[in-house]
Amino acid sequence: MSSTTLDLEATGGPSDAPASPASPASPTLAPARTLRDIFPPVYKTHILNCSYPKWHTKYRSLTPKTRIIPLDDTFVSYLRADGIVLPSDEDQITSLDTDSEDEEEDSDDEEGTPQLDPCVLFPEIHQKIKDTIHELGGKVAPKLNWSSPKDATFMTANTVECRKPGDIYLLFKSSDFITHDLEHAYDECIDEGVPAPEEQPELEQANIPYGLVLRKWFKINPSMEFRCFVRGRRLLAVSQRELNHFEFLEDMKRELVYCIKEFFDENLRYTFPDGDFVFDCYIPMTEAERKKVWLIDINPFAPRTDPLLFSWVELLELPFDGDEAEGRGRYPELRLVKKGDPEAYSFATPQYSTSKLPQEVVQAGLEGEEAIWEFAKRWKDIVGQMEAKDKKAEDDKKVEDDKKVEDDEKAEERK
Numbered sequence: 001m002s003s004t005t006l007d008l009e010a011t012g013g014p015s016d017a018p019a020s021p022a023s024p025a026s027p028t029l030a031p032a033r034t035l036r037d038i039f040p041p042v043y044k045t046h047i048l049n050c051s052y053p054k055w056h057t058k059y060r061s062l063t064p065k066t067r068i069i070p071l072d073d074t075f076v077s078y079l080r081a082d083g084i085v086l087p088s089d090e091d092q093i094t095s096l097d098t099d100s101e102d103e104e105e106d107s108d109d110e111e112g113t114p115q116l117d118p119c120v121l122f123p124e125i126h127q128k129i130k131d132t133i134h135e136l137g138g139k140v141a142p143k144l145n146w147s148s149p150k151d152a153t154f155m156t157a158n159t160v161e162c163r164k165p166g167d168i169y170l171l172f173k174s175s176d177f178i179t180h181d182l183e184h185a186y187d188e189c190i191d192e193g194v195p196a197p198e199e200q201p202e203l204e205q206a207n208i209p210y211g212l213v214l215r216k217w218f219k220i221n222p223s224m225e226f227r228c229f230v231r232g233r234r235l236l237a238v239s240q241r242e243l244n245h246f247e248f249l250e251d252m253k254r255e256l257v258y259c260i261k262e263f264f265d266e267n268l269r270y271t272f273p274d275g276d277f278v279f280d281c282y283i284p285m286t287e288a289e290r291k292k293v294w295l296i297d298i299n300p301f302a303p304r305t306d307p308l309l310f311s312w313v314e315l316l317e318l319p320f321d322g323d324e325a326e327g328r329g330r331y332p333e334l335r336l337v338k339k340g341d342p343e344a345y346s347f348a349t350p351q352y353s354t355s356k357l358p359q360e361v362v363q364a365g366l367e368g369e370e371a372i373w374e375f376a377k378r379w380k381d382i383v384g385q386m387e388a389k390d391k392k393a394e395d396d397k398k399v400e401d402d403k404k405v406e407d408d409e410k411a412e413e414r415k
């Protein structure tokens, strides 16, 4: 996720990227300012408008086939609860209580595990998910209102493809991004100007109507996914989404920008409730299919959205108002990863550092289903080991730091 502290040197993303021709002189920013200080205010309504169940009703025809299952409090509490209990109708129940000190005792408890079985806890939703996966051809890409569990794919052979409800539960319960949707959806929003709670109750975290978004799985070619930044109803910039170099994209640049701009002008520009937003789209590979641009997601124009090959500072510096006709005709910059860029962008490091895991854990995900269940059972041990490792590293660092301070003091005394 994006950092909110400004690095004043790093206003430009890739150093060799062409600057926007109409870009005004960069404003000088005082060092203590943060990204939030220079952002247009992010209201709760902006976040709500980017909730998939909210926007999808309007843009249904632009997305891959999708079904949304409304989630009740029981389901949401199941997602929030510690530990993972998977459905008994898929495999043996696997129960984990990541917080409990005495797991043995808990599993004997009548109030314990069986009641957390999804088949018992929310049989109707569980059945609906099963039926919907079937209806969508047997494979889905799931997400909650805002996030997909991309950071938890070490659990599922490195993919968000799900074939049964248990796959979805496992991914959702292991994902920090899903937790963010459940606990912090409106964090860092400005309350000012928000309608009274009785007017729009869903603007309170506790009243968010959650929906399980199930998208028919199709084989996406990651080179053709793009993130598009819109401010003041103007398409300002487009970034390649997958941060790898794809040589052929360079030759397609003009065509891609044209397709995306046309898609935006025709479908989103005047219909999305806010003037500022970020949409993700996919352009099929074959020329015959390319006429159809798919809408994958809509994200808030806010620091929490990853600006990918741009920096938020440079996006915020781009001119976004002015003559309407001129705005319609102006084409955005499409920024691609250039050959040799990876080092410059630190792409070598894993994308979701919060989910960095030991190799054995990743391996469990890669070995398929059985290994995943097995791994789920070992979860508690693994978390314990990782915490112990982190603690040791921290202690070692402290000893080292103390020693350095001591040495410095001694050196100072000798002077």
Ligand SMILES: Nc1ncnc2c1ncn2[C@@H]1O[C@H](COP(=O)(O)OP(=O)(O)OP(=O)(O)O)[C@@H](O)[C@H]1O
Residues within 6 Å of the ligand: 064, 140, 141, 143, 146, 147, 148, 149, 150, 160, 177, 215, 216, 217, 218, 219, 220, 225, 280, 296, 297, 299, 306
């Ligand atoms: N129907 C689908 N079939 C296969 N893969 C899909 C499908 N829909 C989305 N994906 C893949 O899942 C990825 C993540 O989806 P999505 O953009 O909805 O997640 P997100 O959590 O909102 O991501 P971000 O945090 O970057 O906004 C997409 O980039 C795409 O590669």
Ligand SMILES: [Mg+2]
Residues within 6 Å of the ligand: 146, 147, 297, 298, 299
């Ligand atoms: Mg998104």
